[in-house]
Amino acid sequence: MKDPYVYRERQVPSDDRRAFRLGEGKISGYCSLFLGALSLLAVLAYLYPSWLTTTELRQVYDAGELQQVLKYGMYFSLFFGVLTFALNGYRRLGLAGIALTSCAFALGGYGVPVGPVEPKTLSLGVDWLILAFMGSVAIFTTLEKLFPKYRNQVILRPEWGLDLLYFCFNHLAISAILIYANYHASHFDWAISPAVQGAVQSMPVWLQVVLIILCADFVLYWEHRLFHEVRWLWPVHAVHHSVEHMDWLAGSRGHFLQVFSERAMVMIPLYLLGADEAALNAYVAFAALQAVLIHCNLGLPFGPLKYLLVTPQFHHWHHSSEQPALDTNYSAHTVVFDWLFGTYHMPAGHWPAEYGTTVRLPRTFMAQTFYPLRQWWQRLRK
Numbered sequence: 001m002k003d004p005y006v007y008r009e010r011q012v013p014s015d016d017r018r019a020f021r022l023g024e025g026k027i028s029g030y031c032s033l034f035l036g037a038l039s040l041l042a043v044l045a046y047l048y049p050s051w052l053t054t055t056e057l058r059q060v061y062d063a064g065e066l067q068q069v070l071k072y073g074m075y076f077s078l079f080f081g082v083l084t085f086a087l088n089g090y091r092r093l094g095l096a097g098i099a100l101t102s103c104a105f106a107l108g109g110y111g112v113p114v115g116p117v118e119p120k121t122l123s124l125g126v127d128w129l130i131l132a133f134m135g136s137v138a139i140f141t142t143l144e145k146l147f148p149k150y151r152n153q154v155i156l157r158p159e160w161g162l163d164l165l166y167f168c169f170n171h172l173a174i175s176a177i178l179i180y181a182n183y184h185a186s187h188f189d190w191a192i193s194p195a196v197q198g199a200v201q202s203m204p205v206w207l208q209v210v211l212i213i214l215c216a217d218f219v220l221y222w223e224h225r226l227f228h229e230v231r232w233l234w235p236v237h238a239v240h241h242s243v244e245h246m247d248w249l250a251g252s253r254g255h256f257l258q259v260f261s262e263r264a265m266v267m268i269p270l271y272l273l274g275a276d277e278a279a280l281n282a283y284v285a286f287a288a289l290q291a292v293l294i295h296c297n298l299g300l301p302f303g304p305l306k307y308l309l310v311t312p313q314f315h316h317w318h319h320s321s322e323q324p325a326l327d328t329n330y331s332a333h334t335v336v337f338d339w340l341f342g343t344y345h346m347p348a349g350h351w352p353a354e355y356g357t358t359v360r361l362p363r364t365f366m367a368q369t370f371y372p373l374r375q376w377w378q379r380l381r382k
């Protein structure tokens with residue numbers, strides 16, 4: 001009989017060099033820099049809304065009200081920038097923050113007039129990037145600091161910059177992703193059944209949401225499983241698996257081919273079910289939050305929910321490079337399909353000791369973007 005696998009505890013040594021400590025100027029330096037960069041991006045979005053904002057998102061927020069938020073962001077960026085000088089540390093970060101905010105002021109600051117926007121078919125989701133970044137930092141870093149799985153893991157862990165680049169790229173591309181996903185789903189017109197859609201619409205909204213979650217999960221399960229099990233697809237998905245430190249930002253790492261195909265596939269059940277808008281919106285919010293949450297450095301036990309929904313522990317196992325966990329836990333929302341199709345892996349009480357791929361990928365954005373092409377080319381030449 002084969003020896004049972006011996007699970008180990010993950011070791012995360014404390015990292016004083018990268019840690020944030022009060023009074024050093026590092027926290028204020030990064031706050032100044034990020035608020036400055038976000039402010040400048042926001043002002044550009046106010047100046048060129050038809051190019052730099054998302055049609056679908058504009059209907060959700062009030063651009064005039066958000067200018068008040070921008071105002072505070074700009075003043076806080078200046079305040080934190082000056083604080084780095086007062087604290088005598090990380091002045092370069094403070095200076096960069098002040099410089100970016102000054103550019104934002106020079107371009108009109110929070111006083112750019114807000115008017116009607118002429119929608120463009122294709123635009124960059126600068127507004128989506130800013131709102132998602134601020135929301136994610138507020139929700140998920142707070143959760144990670146309150147209930148960390150690995151208390152020693154720092155916010156600026158290795159490769160945070162690389163994952164931030166993926167975060168920016170995948171959020172800016174939102175309008176292209178939606179256009180492609182809708183175009184893809186429109187090929188399934190032939191499968192629309194008024195009887196099915198009528199039955200779905202006659203259900204209470206909560207039941208519609210449950211139905212959407214299950215149908216989307218089924219599609220995402222098989223799409224994900226194919227990315228793992230079809231030799232030609234794996235190099236694309238391997239980029240997502242190249243993360244070796246898990247936190248809320250790690251989930252952003254994904255090759256654009258995977259990001260586009262995932263959204264296009266999940267759009268098919270959403271399109272065919274024809275559920276109410278309230279149910280669709282609830283699903284989109286649930287899916288977006290869960291996708292980030294499951295990558296978090298979060299030790300919350302989740303109680304009986306962990307036997308039903310995909311939780312951080314479940315998805316962390318999917319990212320493990322340890323033998324028993326390879327090619328398991330494909331589901332995105334519930335654990336139902338992994339359980340049903342025999343790919344469920346949740347050893348009681350254990351978390352992975354190692355994350356990443358068994359063959360290490362290159363570590364830069366460009367090299368990872370071209371990684372699938374290089375792999376395909378090498379296989380063709382064999």
Ligand SMILES: [Zn+2]
Binds near residue numbers: 224228241
């Ligand atoms: Zn995977």
Ligand SMILES: [Zn+2]
Binds near residue numbers: 240251315319
């Ligand atoms: Zn993941």
